Amino acid sequence: xLTPHPDLPHPWLDMSKLPLQIWILALGRLLxxxxxxxTLFYAPIFFVQQVGLSATSxxxxxxxxxxxxxxxxxxxxxxxxxxxxxxxxxLSTVVLAIACGIFAVTNDFPTLIAGCLVQGFGLxxxxxxxxxxxxxxxxxxxxxxxxxxxRLADNVGMGLGIIAGxxxxxxxxxxxxxxxxxxxxxxxxxxxxxxGIKETLRSQKRSVKFFDGYTTALRDRRxxxxxxxxxxxxxxxxxxxxxxxxxxSGFVTQSTTRGFNPQVISTLFTGHLLMTIAFQLxxxxxxxxxxxxRSLMISGGFWILGFVCITITGTISxxxxxxxxxxxxxFALAIVAYTPTASALIADLAPSSLRGVYTSINSLCWAVGxxxxxxxxxxxxxxxTQFAHNFWLGLAATVxxxxxILWWLEGLMTVDS
Numbered sequence: 001x002l003t004p005h006p007d008l009p010h011p012w013l014d015m016s017k018l019p020l021q022i023w024i025l026a027l028g029r030l031l032x033x034x035x036x037x038x039t040l041f042y043a044p045i046f047f048v049q050q051v052g053l054s055a056t057s058x059x060x061x062x063x064x065x066x067x068x069x070x071x072x073x074x075x076x077x078x079x080x081x082x083x084x085x086x087x088x089x090x091l092s093t094v095v096l097a098i099a100c101g102i103f104a105v106t107n108d109f110p111t112l113i114a115g116c117l118v119q120g121f122g123l124x125x126x127x128x129x130x131x132x133x134x135x136x137x138x139x140x141x142x143x144x145x146x147x148x149x150x151r152l153a154d155n156v157g158m159g160l161g162i163i164a165g166x167x168x169x170x171x172x173x174x175x176x177x178x179x180x181x182x183x184x185x186x187x188x189x190x191x192x193x194x195x196g197i198k199e200t201l202r203s204q205k206r207s208v209k210f211f212d213g214y215t216t217a218l219r220d221r222r223x224x225x226x227x228x229x230x231x232x233x234x235x236x237x238x239x240x241x242x243x244x245x246x247x248x249s250g251f252v253t254q255s256t257t258r259g260f261n262p263q264v265i266s267t268l269f270t271g272h273l274l275m276t277i278a279f280q281l282x283x284x285x286x287x288x289x290x291x292x293x294r295s296l297m298i299s300g301g302f303w304i305l306g307f308v309c310i311t312i313t314g315t316i317s318x319x320x321x322x323x324x325x326x327x328x329x330x331f332a333l334a335i336v337a338y339t340p341t342a343s344a345l346i347a348d349l350a351p352s353s354l355r356g357v358y359t360s361i362n363s364l365c366w367a368v369g370x371x372x373x374x375x376x377x378x379x380x381x382x383x384x385t386q387f388a389h390n391f392w393l394g395l396a397a398t399v400x401x402x403x404x405i406l407w408w409l410e411g412l413m414t415v416d417s
Contacts, residue, residue, distance in 0.1 A: 018146055019137045021197055025130070026150045028192035030157035032093075035100075035185025037161015038168075038178040043103070046175040053109055061112045065120025070367055072124020074214075077360025080129040081213055081353065084201045085136065086193065088129040088356075093190040095122035100183030104176050124367075128360035135347030135355050136200035143347055144284060147340035152280045159273050202352065213357035223349055223358065225409045227365055229296065232402055233338055234369025235376070236303050236395065240331050243377025243391075244310065245269070248324065250381070251314045251388050260324075268324055275332035283336045292345035293410040299337035300399045300406075306330035307396035314389050 047058045072092075080088045099122055102115035131147075138146045165178055217223055248268070249259040260268070287295040309327030313320050342362065350358030380391035 017142050018149065021137055021200075022134065022146050022149065024192060024196035025133060026153035028189045028196070029130075029150055030153040031192065032096075032185050032189040033154045033157030034161040034164070035182035037158040037163075038165035038185075039100075039103070039182050040158070040162065042165055042169060042175060042178055046178075047106070047112060050175055051107060051112075053112065057109050058112070061109065061116045064113055065116040065123070066367055066371055068117040068120035069124040070364065072121040072126075073128055073360045073363045073367065074124075076125045076128040076363075077357040078211075078213055080132050080356030080360075081201070082356075084199045085129045085133045085356065086197055086199045088125055089133070089193055089197075090190060092122050092125035092129065093186045093193065095125060097183045097186040097190070098122075100179045100186065104179040104183070124363070127363040127366075128356055131343055131347070131359040131362065132355040133197065133200050134343070135350065135359065136202075136352075138347075140344075140348060144288070144340045144344040147343040148280050148284045148336075151336075151339050151343075152277060155273060155277045155280070159270075159277065162270070162273070213354050214361070217350075217354055217357050217361060220349065222409060222412050223346075223361065225405060225412060226345065226349070227361065229402055229405050229409070230342060230362065230365035231369050231372070232398065233296070233299070233303075233342070234366050235373040237335060237338075238370045238373025239377050239395065240272075240328075240335075242374040243381065246377075246381055247310070247314065247388060251385060252320050252324070253314070253317055260320075264321070268321075268328055271325065272328040272332055275329050276336055279332055280336045280340075283333060284340060287337060287341070291410065291413075292341050292348070293406045293413070295337055295341040296345075297403050297406050299334045299341070300402045302330045302334035302337060304396045304399045306334060307392040311389055311392045314392075 044058050044062070047053050047061075053061075076088050076092070095118060099115050099119035102111065102118060106112045106115055130150075134146050134150060135143065168178065169175065245265055248265050249262070252259050287298065290298070306327045309323050309330060313323040313327060316323070343359075346358050346362040347355065377391070381388050
């Protein structure tokens with residue numbers, strides 16, 4: 001229910017409010033994300049520079065993961081509600097470990113495609129079941145906190161993995177070992193789930209048709225309205241990870257060159273990740289008494305300010321690093337205001353018997369956002385320089401639409417409460 005949270009004694013300070021299984025799940029996610037951080041930034045470099053594939057073919061292969069990811073999300077949503085969250089989550093770790101093994105032996109384009117398809121399927125299985133476990137174990141009072149803790153574990157693990165991966169590559173150049181370490185991390189995650197997580201689904205349904213849960217969920221007007229907002233916000237996030245590095249490298253005016261050098265860009269995004277980690281719990285504290293929709297409105301405000309800062313970065317001739325850092329800091333605030341709130345909102349919308357399906361739809365919004373966002377950003381950067389600068393202002397201009405839709409959602413929730 002999207003009503004302001006009661007005046008609670010700061011749940012993040014009372015760790016006993018969270019079930020032990022949430023902490024176990026967070027530990028497992030941290031371990032798996034350390035492995036993923038090993039490969040996130042270095043896999044494309046390896047496949048282009050070491051294996052000898054073209055950048056275009058690597059991009060196509062990496063993009064193919066979204067296709068199998070959609071199938072994985074649909075399957076995860078249905079069977080997490082039918083068989084249980086734990087079996088689906090265990091299966092996802094096995095599939096992801098297999099994908100790492102395929103990447104470790106990849107020497108050609110078809111094998112890379114196979115690895116990406118397997119990885120996308122595994123990630124599709126992973127997210128709905130994982131998010132449903134958190135929803136099952138928490139109530140409205142602690143749910144946002146639980147999602148914030150698990151997201152924090154993701155970000156800390158990713159940061160540690162990126163740093164460790166960079167050190168390993170710089171000292172040994174052993175790119176293939178990164179995939180092996182990633183696969184081992186998923187094996188540790190599997191053991192963590194198998195030993196430490198109990199099944200959280202209260203009643204299992206085996207006779208329901210595959211798409212019945214989705215048909216029921218898509219009759220929920222509140223969910224349909226939220227899907228629109230979620231896709232738009234996910235498009236914003238995709239720009240920070242795909243379009244923004246390219247913009248920094250090619251459209252920022254320097255005294256003697258055009259664009260930040262790779263070391264500066266790496267430092268900026270490392271700082272962005274660290275700010276995401278640092279801001280997660282403080283922002284949650286500030287937003288605790290607000291409804292989910294109003295918290296997302298605040299996230300939208302940070303997006304506007306961040307987009308404006310990025311435009312300034314590309315159009316002024318001095319203090320570009322300052323404006324770029326400020327923009328990335330605002331994006332970090334926008335993301336940490338969004339991620340736990342969005343997960344908690346979808347969990348609150350979902351009937352307990354359809355949490356897997358609802359979290360699957362939430363995850364599918366990410367797949368759609370990432371299918372739209374990178375091509376949109378690439379198209380904008382392929383236009384004129386002025387068009388590329390104005391692209392960020394164009395994104396900022398869409399935020400009032402997000403606010404209007406969230407206001408509509410707030411009204412729907414008030415009527416249904």
